[in-house]
Amino acid sequence: MVKLDQINISNNGLTKFFSPIEARILKTLWTEGEMMTSELTEKTSIPLTSIAGTLDRLVKAGYAVRRVDNVNGRVRYVYAPVYSEEEVASEITTKVLDSLVDAFGPLALLNFSKYSDKK
Amino acid sequence: MNIFGEINCFGICLRLSDFAPFVALLIVISIALLATSFMVKDPKHRLLTFVSAQVAVILAIIATFYLMECEGMLTIYLYLGYAAVSGALMFGITRYYDRLMIRRLNAKPAGSIIGWVQRFVDQLAAATVYYYDSAAPRAFAAGRSIFVSVGLLEALDDDELRAVLAHEAWHIRNNSRMPYLRQLALMTFSSHKSSELEIMADRFAAEIAGEEALSSARNKVDKVFN
Numbered sequence: 001m002v003k004l005d006q007i008n009i010s011n012n013g014l015t016k017f018f019s020p021i022e023a024r025i026l027k028t029l030w031t032e033g034e035m036m037t038s039e040l041t042e043k044t045s046i047p048l049t050s051i052a053g054t055l056d057r058l059v060k061a062g063y064a065v066r067r068v069d070n071v072n073g074r075v076r077y078v079y080a081p082v083y084s085e086e087e088v089a090s091e092i093t094t095k096v097l098d099s100l101v102d103a104f105g106p107l108a109l110l111n112f113s114k115y116s117d118k119k
Numbered sequence: 120m121n122i123f124g125e126i127n128c129f130g131i132c133l134r135l136s137d138f139a140p141f142v143a144l145l146i147v148i149s150i151a152l153l154a155t156s157f158m159v160k161d162p163k164h165r166l167l168t169f170v171s172a173q174v175a176v177i178l179a180i181i182a183t184f185y186l187m188e189c190e191g192m193l194t195i196y197l198y199l200g201y202a203a204v205s206g207a208l209m210f211g212i213t214r215y216y217d218r219l220m221i222r223r224l225n226a227k228p229a230g231s232i233i234g235w236v237q238r239f240v241d242q243l244a245a246a247t248v249y250y251y252d253s254a255a256p257r258a259f260a261a262g263r264s265i266f267v268s269v270g271l272l273e274a275l276d277d278d279e280l281r282a283v284l285a286h287e288a289w290h291i292r293n294n295s296r297m298p299y300l301r302q303l304a305l306m307t308f309s310s311h312k313s314s315e316l317e318i319m320a321d322r323f324a325a326e327i328a329g330e331e332a333l334s335s336a337r338n339k340v341d342k343v344f345n
Binding site for chain 2: 070
């Protein structure tokens with residue numbers, strides 16, 4: 001379900017897998033559920049000018065869905081996350097583990113067991 | 120005959136022909152008109168002088184071909200072919216461009232989500248307003264259709280939206296003349312003056328919706344696209 005095009009191991013938290021603006025929007029959607037664009041810009045304190053393109057991208061990539069709503073004669077987008085935080089986390093983990101096993105084979109698996117023993 | 124030989128031949132013919140002063144006069148007129156178009160303040164007059172300069176260039180080109188008085192010249196065929204193909208594309212595609220955009224953007228009539236928009240445009244031009252799915256605030260006109268993104272409807276208040284719609288409606292009213300402008304520009308290997316057209320559309324929009332609404336709308340839309 002998730003299309004990861006870039007992974008930056010040195011970044012913090014979700015920004016390892018998403019751009020900083022994408023990460024802030026996703027986190028907000030996970031906490032708040034459905035949100036209008038104006039609420040999103042307010043909560044994330046990202047101006048509309050920077051958020052518009054990112055929202056289009058998140059919808060196109062399948063992380064968010066939106067519907068057009070008419071509130072008191074005003075047209076609004078209402079956004080919602082497609083996957084929960086857990087679903088995205090498990091998808092990313094699987095993808096990363098898959099690529100490690102693909103690159104290092106049994107060696108990767110050996111390190112996973114060492115890692116889980118340590119934890 | 121090769122191209123360079125022909126170009127050489129143009130030079131000789133122009134020098135020997137009785138028509139040469141006539142061609143020179145047309146070129147001088149065209150340069151004078153072009154210079155005037157840069158000095159004139161009013162966008163409408165500026166456009167008119169610019170178009171006149173282009174017409175003078177076309178006349179100079181026709182006169183040059185006429186005075187060549189020889190058959191089967193490659194450059195004449197090339198130029199005629201270029202004019203025919205570009206003309207067919209220009210007049211053919213612009214007519215169907217909005218149909219193409221409706222399908223590509225999966226656009227739907229805006230009247231279905233915001234009623235007054237279509238009624239407002241109906242008073243200004245014979246055009247259908249469509250909306251399409253994008254958060255980036257954007258509006259444009261093509262053929263007999265005005266396209267606005269949902270992001271634009273979200274970002275603008277009613278007065279600002281009226282200003283944007285009036286601007287696009289001006290384009291629709293003048294769209295039937297646009298292929299001629301573009302074709303003229305192609306045939307004289309120059310450009311058409313799109314900034315003048317935008318100024319004229321803005322003037323119309325300010326008349327309809329007010330200067331203030333226009334500039335605040337422009338501010339919101341430009342911020343996303345600069």
